[in-house]
Amino acid sequence: MKTLGLIGGTSWHATVEYYRQINQKVGELIGKQANPELIIYSINIELMREQNKEKIQDKYLEVSKKLQEAGAEGIIICANTPHMVYDYVQPKINIPILHIGIATGRAAQDAGIKTLGLLGNKPTMTGNFISSVLENDFGMKVIIPEGEDLNQSHHFVSKELTQGTFSEEAKAFYLDQIQEFKRRGADGIILGCTELPILLKGIQADLPMLATTDLHIEMAVNFILENNL
Structure with missing residues (x-):
């Protein structure tokens, strides 16, 4: 099996999900007598809250080099x-860094989805690091919440979900957003916050929900077992 480096901490709740599911899914495929070699570097989430892009880039480069030197053959960013x-x-x-946008795009393509509603925090929704991959590499359309709903989604992610709070108010808000996306022509939803699948676990929505966390983890498992399946 290949050794995978995990960059986590943003938030640690999500990092736990990555670690647990990667081990669980690898075990399901090769037997529970073995588990993959994983190297975890947990970053202080305060770094992301500062919103200093240069500082964030430098830290992730530093950590990536450390994981590479420690023997990682690939890296997954757990958020x-x-x-x-x-x-x-x-x-x-x-x-290689295993890109969450590529994992999401492949799943949407397999499902025949063309227009995706993207939910998450404001940097994820308004940035291009996921939407540009889907639009340029897969020819898909990405839409995001409008007006104050954009700020409300950011609030729930940054002030609740990444701090381990999963409220009924947040759940109701995101279910309403899914309905709004459907009205605007979306045929699929991206749960673009690692904690959103935790919040909406067991919920049946009117549109297929692509949980980036789960798809990213599948990508990690395939990478780890590339020479063993």
């Missing part, structure tokens, strides 16, 4: 928003 560093970091290291 959506930090993928903003991908274009800066990837050319400066010699191992």
Whole structure:
């Protein structure tokens, strides 16, 4: 099996999900007598809250190089928003970063989805590190919440979900957003915050929901077992 480096901490709740599910899914495929070699570097979430892009890029490059030196053969960033560093970091290291947008695009393509509503925090929704991959690499259309709903989504992610609070108010808000996206022509939903699948676990929505976390984890498992299946 290949050794995978995990950059986590934003938030640690999401990092736990990545670690647990990667081990669980690898075990389901090769048997529970073995588990993959994983190297975890947990970053202080305060770094992302500062919103200093240069500082964030430098930290992720530093951590990526440390994981590479420690023997990682690939890297997975255990959150959506930090993928903003991908274009800066990837050319400066010699191992691949598994991009969450590619994992999402492949799943949407397989499902025949053409227009996707993107939910998450404001940097994820308004940035291009996921939407540009879907639009340019897969020819899909991405839409985001409008007006005050954009700020409300950011509030729930940054002030509740990433701090381990999963309220009924947040759940109702996101279910309403799914209905609004459907009205605007979406035929699929991107749960673009690692904690959103936790919040909406067990919910049946009117549109297929693509949980970026789950798709990203599948990509990680395939990478780890590339030479063993």
